[in-house]
Amino acid sequence: MANLYDQNGIPDASLVQAALKKSDDFVFLLNRYQEPIARFVARLNNYSLEDNEDLLQQIWLKVYLNLNSYKPEKKFSSWLYAIARNQTISYHRKRQTRAEGHQQSLEDLVGSQLAAALNLEEDLHLRLEQDRVKEALKTIKPKFREILILSFLEEKNYQEISEILKKPTGTVASLLNRAKKSLREKLEL
């Protein structure tokens, strides 16, 4: 077997197989995806750092338990993001309310990328618009927010979003258009 300590170029499927054989080797999947998943989950909700950490722990345990459901012919990241998303929804339902506490703010990247997506780059007050975009993002429906995040921030294509949200690609396209429209309306454009 290839040296798993050097993970560059090792396919996700191989890391999955290694984790199935030995639980310690699950760390290689964590190494590869812990940060992007943490960022994705933080973008989806308004939880405090502690709650996000708790949620992420649950997500990764769920990933471990469900490793045998992953099909190598499919993209591992889509499978992983789907679990992260579903677990976030379950976590939110169990909590019923959104935690106050020390909330993480959306990073500047959110504002600029979405502003670009909405063709705001020609606006003279671009920085102001980025902040407005970030605020507007918090107020639109969760299903719109998550698809905007997946498309523009996580840079997932339609096929990947379809696998993550478990919706047909046609629905994804329609949902994305409605999400952009909703954000524009919030921005009163």
Added chain:
Amino acid sequence: MEINPQKFKNNVIQEIKEKNLKPLPGWFFVLKNILLWILGILAVLAGGLTLAGASFIKPFAVWQEASSMETSPIFFLINSLPLIWVLAMIAFTLLAYSHIKKTENGYRFSPLLILILIVVATLTTGGVMQAAGIDEKVDDVLSHNLPQYETIINPNVRFWSDPQAGRLWGKAISPEENGYQKFLDAKQKVWKVKADNSDRPLPVGETIKLKGEKKNNDTFHYKTSAPGGAGKGFLDRPHHDQAQGRGQGRGQHNQ
């Protein structure tokens, strides 16, 4: 302050070991997917069965019949919409849809396409069941056992069981004698029925609906008769056998 990645990863691995967690076996997910398909198919079969039953029982026929007669609007409304059939079809369709949508590849197809396929499959299944005579068996079971059969399942029975309004539903239980036949109705009562015209006698044992006039407490003269349709089992329920025994005595007395 951000999550410490190294500490986080260590916590996850530690928890896996402490709780001795193991990945669920592959066959579990295969079985889950198969189960979803089975449940979806069962829902389609149930929908087909409902359709076959409805096509035999014709619960909506009362719409046409009631509208051609003088009935009160309330009576018409109560009798004319057998909601149970509509609700059952909707429920089975939605059940099939929700199970199939959750299968491994079910999400790829548009909701409309899945619904269309389910409806087509249900229609086909219903047609096959009808051709195989299962529709009548469905009615036999329902009419023999289900309480409120005559109201929620087959409202034709209740609509036609109104002697005051000149409608009678049931079956002839004796051959013609002196122009009269004994007739068992849906309410366990035995009537003496007679044709106003010189019509041939009613066939014994089949469900029939009569249109005519109630002459007295147990005599009914009819102008027209027609097949009574579904509900044979309703008249074969145990209490109806007892009524037949009581009816014979009454019939002889009135003659």
